Amino acid sequence: MSTAASSTGSFIHLPIRGLLEIRGKDASKFLQGLITNHMPRIENGGPGFLAAFLNPKGRVMYDVFIHPTNTSNKDGDPTYLIECDARGLPELHKHIARFVLRSKIKMVGVSESFDVYSVLDENPSTISSGDADHDRAAVMERLGSMNASIGMLDNRADNHMGYRVVVPKGQPLTLPESYKQGTLEEYHVRRIINGVPEGIDDFIAGTSLPLEYNxxxxxxxxxxxxxxxxxxxxxRTYHKGIIRKRIMPVQYYKPDEPVPEAIQFNKNTSHVIPPQSELFPVKTDESSQPAASSSSPRPVRASGKTGSNVGNIGLALVKLEDAANGRIFNVMDREGATVRVKTFFPAWWPQQGLEEGASPEL
Structure with missing residues (x-):
């Protein structure tokens, strides 16, 4: 595993993220019973990982990163930072508190005490992920070179999302001078083009299925x-191998424009599409058909829903069969105008994900 920094890259401050600290003797055991990932992987410190809190019906409540602080409190108990969409932090706190009971843990919001960064090497091919001890040590060595001890290799899209880094408020990162400070827009463009859902605009609490959201x-x-x-x-869903919908990148364009052949962000074009807007298929013999509305006598059934978006690109939960067949959709923007929607399969998806598009069976 190569974790050495490339000669150039970027770093982006993420003030949109909130942090909840959980510490105490039972912290690891407590979280193990609530999240989708495996706490023993990080209970002895090292880099963090992605996970989700689900409700009893198996729907995602909150998508999070869980970071060991790699320090112990005065009693030697483990301490973790749970990173989430800042807008959802109060509700996440309440959700976790429901399960505390007699567990020996303490929770406190610490968003004002830390800064969260995304660091991307210009040559991401030098980054690979793994669970071996030497790989984890290499990640920690790379974090240390950035003047950080908390973070992880952000492998949500294999090697396309760089590093997640958490440092005390105001502490600068140590990076080569060639690394430029990026913008939040650049961060969202990167994750959307790679089909990476994040936060409450993509994961609608209590409705999103973990595997549909990748x-x-x-x-x-x-x-x-x-x-x-x-x-x-x-x-049960995993072993049955039947996943008919997944969230993926989409590009928005006007009905009189040509269908895009590859997803491409255009900062000069913006379509404001509210999250959870419904997608309606365009009939092949009626390409000018407007999106269905509540006033239609026989409304067409929606085939998907939008997630977060920036400019002319976004994420949407769609039927894999429709995406594989090149189906085009209509959606209403915030002004009530009809906008076309084209889906794209992320290049980093495993082969089984591409095959799902041809058949619902894994």
């Missing part, structure tokens, strides 16, 4: 771990 592809679910809240449906 948590399996993004290394956020451990299918070998023991019981946790929401496990039954997740495991």
């Amino acid at each position: 948590l399996d592809y993004m290394h956020g679910v451990d299918f070998r771990k023991g019981c946790y809240v929401g496990q039954e449906l997740t495991i």
Whole structure:
């Protein structure tokens, strides 16, 4: 595994992320019973990982990163930082608190004490992921070179999302002078083009299924771990191998424009599409058909829903069969105008994901 920094890259401050600290003797055991990933992987420190909190019906409540702080409190108990969409932090705190009971843990919001960064090497091919001890040590060595001890290799899209780094508020990262400070827009463009859902605009609390939102592809679910809240449906879906919908990148364009052949962000074009807007298929023999509305006598059934978006690109949950067949959709923007929608399969998806598009069976 090569983790050395490339000669150039970028770093992006993420003030949109919130942090909840959980510490105490039972912290690891407590979280193990609530999340989709396997706490023993990080209970002895090292880099963090992606995970999700589910409800008892197996729906995602919150997508999170869990970072060991790699320090112990005065009693020697483990301490973790749970990173999530800052807008959802109060509700996540309440959700976790429901399960505390007699567990010896303490929780406190610490968003004001830390800064979260995304660091991307210009040559991401030098980054690979793995669980071996020497790989984890290499990640920690790379974090140390950035003046950080908390973070992880962000392998949600294999080697396309760089590093997640958490440092005390105001502490600068140590990076080569050639690394430029990027913008939040650049961060969202990167994750959307790579089909990476994140936060409450993509994961609608209590409705999103983990595998439909690619948590399996993004290394956020451990299918070998023991019981946790929401496990039954997740495991059953995985073993049945039937996943008919997945969230993926889409590009928005006007009805009179040509269908895009490859997804491409255009900062000069913006379509404001509210999250959870419904997608309606365009009939092949009626390419000018407008999106269905509540006033239609026989409304067409929606075939998907939008997630987060920036400019002319976004994420949407769609039927894999429709995406594989090149189906075009209509959606209403915030002004009520009809906008076309074209889906794209992320290049980093495993082969089984591409095959799902041809057949619902894994």
